[in-house]
Amino acid sequence: MKLSSLSSSSFFSYIIALFFIISLCVFCGKDLVLDIVPLQYDQMNFKNDNPVLPFIINHTTKGCDIFAGKWVYDDTTMPHYEEKECPYIQPQLTCQKQGRLDTAYQHWRWQPHDCSLPRLNASLMMEMIRGKRMLYVGDSLNRGQYTSMICLLHRLIPENAKSLKTIGSLTVFRALEYNATIEFYWAPFLVESNSDNAIVHRVKDRFVRIDSIERHAKHWKGADIIVFNTYVWWMTGRPMNTIRQPFTEDLKDVKMMKTEEVYRLTMKVMLNWVKKNMDPLKTRVFFTSMSPAHESSKEWGGDLDGNCYNQTEPINNPNYWGKFSNKMMMQVVKEEFQRSAIPITLINITQLSEYRKDAHTSIYKKQWNPLTLEQIANPTSYADCIHWCLPGLQDTWNELLYTKLFFS
Numbered sequence: 001m002k003l004s005s006l007s008s009s010s011f012f013s014y015i016i017a018l019f020f021i022i023s024l025c026v027f028c029g030k031d032l033v034l035d036i037v038p039l040q041y042d043q044m045n046f047k048n049d050n051p052v053l054p055f056i057i058n059h060t061t062k063g064c065d066i067f068a069g070k071w072v073y074d075d076t077t078m079p080h081y082e083e084k085e086c087p088y089i090q091p092q093l094t095c096q097k098q099g100r101l102d103t104a105y106q107h108w109r110w111q112p113h114d115c116s117l118p119r120l121n122a123s124l125m126m127e128m129i130r131g132k133r134m135l136y137v138g139d140s141l142n143r144g145q146y147t148s149m150i151c152l153l154h155r156l157i158p159e160n161a162k163s164l165k166t167i168g169s170l171t172v173f174r175a176l177e178y179n180a181t182i183e184f185y186w187a188p189f190l191v192e193s194n195s196d197n198a199i200v201h202r203v204k205d206r207f208v209r210i211d212s213i214e215r216h217a218k219h220w221k222g223a224d225i226i227v228f229n230t231y232v233w234w235m236t237g238r239p240m241n242t243i244r245q246p247f248t249e250d251l252k253d254v255k256m257m258k259t260e261e262v263y264r265l266t267m268k269v270m271l272n273w274v275k276k277n278m279d280p281l282k283t284r285v286f287f288t289s290m291s292p293a294h295e296s297s298k299e300w301g302g303d304l305d306g307n308c309y310n311q312t313e314p315i316n317n318p319n320y321w322g323k324f325s326n327k328m329m330m331q332v333v334k335e336e337f338q339r340s341a342i343p344i345t346l347i348n349i350t351q352l353s354e355y356r357k358d359a360h361t362s363i364y365k366k367q368w369n370p371l372t373l374e375q376i377a378n379p380t381s382y383a384d385c386i387h388w389c390l391p392g393l394q395d396t397w398n399e400l401l402y403t404k405l406f407f408s
């Protein structure tokens with residue numbers, strides 16, 4: 001079967017185009033690698049009173065559902081850093097620099113109903129990951145969260161003791177004095193696919209090789225903390241093309257399968273890899289749930305033809321849930337995680353991010369292709385309602401991760 005014979009839809013093409021535009025430039029900024037003299041620091045001793053979950057230092061939020069809560073406007077403690085203070089933010093996410101005038105989206109703090117989140121303490125975090133490798137694996141949304149994490153931490157590290165380097169699918173932030181790395185690995189489906197090139201992944205018809213993860217996963221071995229995500233690339237609105245054979249250029253045996261079914265198989269393959277490769281006594285594994293999109297303002301009772309463009313406030317309705325977030329897919333994750341009994345912590349950001357129609361990059365991102373006159377006349381038509389400005393919502397995702405890692 002030839003790929004070009006597979007059908008496509010305009011929504012699908014739109015998403016593909018969007019991703020291509022977004023991913024043309026991964027960390028376009030200058031290379032930040034410098035000569036570094038490693039320093040020796042005394043290891044700090046933290047009491048670890050939960051032998052089952054490594055890294056926990058205090059059960060401050062144990063038993064509290066930190067994902068259930070509300071957004072509180074707080075311009076004294078938020079944001080954690082200024083956009084221009086963090087040189088690592090890709091120009092697709094530097095909203096202020098790209099002309100966004102309002103800043104309220106940076107000042108919302110997540111307040112769980114039953115407890116408070118510990119404030120992210122960069123020096124504590126760096127001490128805890130001393131000598132360790134922390135790795136985010138997934139798509140551009142996970143890359144945004146990864147970038148947020150290095151923005152939250154980098155201030156602590158002197159200019160000549162840190163570096164950022166991208167080679168192929170792997171981006172590595174290195175903190176020399178701590179002998180620690182925080183890394184991102186591009187694998188939008190986790191398993192192998194025809195979208196795996198970190199720069200050029202514009203593909204008209206997507207397929208995954210459902211049984212093959214090793215070509216990616218060999219780069220994940222030895223990680224002490226892994227944060228996975230995978231969702232948006234699955235949402236083409238049609239069945240997924242699946243191949244059950246290792247990588248060859250030859251596309252025989254392409255099979256169409258229901259998206260949830262292939263997603264479930266992918267979860268199984270990922271969990272099986274975790275079981276074989278991650279020691280539960282020494283390492284931690286996280287999975288970030290689906291990131292919502294705000295493509296249609298009718299969904300929250302706004303204009304009939306609007307989207308996230310020109311949205312400056314969160315949604316108030318506590319039950320709001322947009323169409324882009326497929327509950328069946330979330331159910332698949334829940335079921336497979338329960339069934340596997342592997343210690344993997346879900347960072348359940350979906351509901352709290354549903355409220356944040358104001359937090360997307362919208363039109364305030366670097367445009368890789370010149371806009372047409374039609375687009376300029378109608379900004380809604382090219383607003384990105386999938387990705388998020390930094391600083392912003394994804395800093396909260398990391399505070400939740402931080403809380404689960406050390407305080408749950």
Ligand SMILES: *[C@@H]1O[C@H](CO)[C@@H](O)[C@H](O)[C@H]1NC(C)=O
Nearest residue numbers: 047049057058059060061118
């Ligand atoms: C845990 O955190 C709480 C609240 O921050 C604090 O009162 C308590 O002393 C801490 N316990 C330990 C063992 O550090």
Ligand SMILES: *[C@@H]1O[C@H](CO)[C@@H](O)[C@H](O)[C@H]1NC(C)=O
Nearest residue numbers: 044119121122123124125127
């Ligand atoms: C942050 O953590 C360090 C330990 O690395 C501690 O000494 C310091 O007091 C903490 N800061 C705050 C504000 O809690």
Ligand SMILES: *[C@@H]1O[C@H](CO)[C@@H](O)[C@H](O)[C@H]1NC(C)=O
Nearest residue numbers: 038130131132133178179180
């Ligand atoms: C740095 O960390 C690695 C593990 O990530 C360890 O093998 C190595 O010995 C450490 N080096 C130093 C100088 O502490």
Ligand SMILES: *[C@@H]1O[C@H](CO)[C@@H](O)[C@H](O)[C@H]1NC(C)=O
Nearest residue numbers: 306309310311312313379380
């Ligand atoms: C943006 O929203 C405000 C109200 O919130 C409205 O007055 C204004 O006309 C909108 N601008 C555009 C370009 O849609």
Ligand SMILES: *[C@@H]1O[C@H](CO)[C@@H](O)[C@H](O)[C@H]1NC(C)=O
Nearest residue numbers: 067068330331333334348351
């Ligand atoms: C994530 O959190 C929301 C809101 O608290 C909840 O409805 C949903 O079931 C949770 N998802 C999973 C997989 O636990």
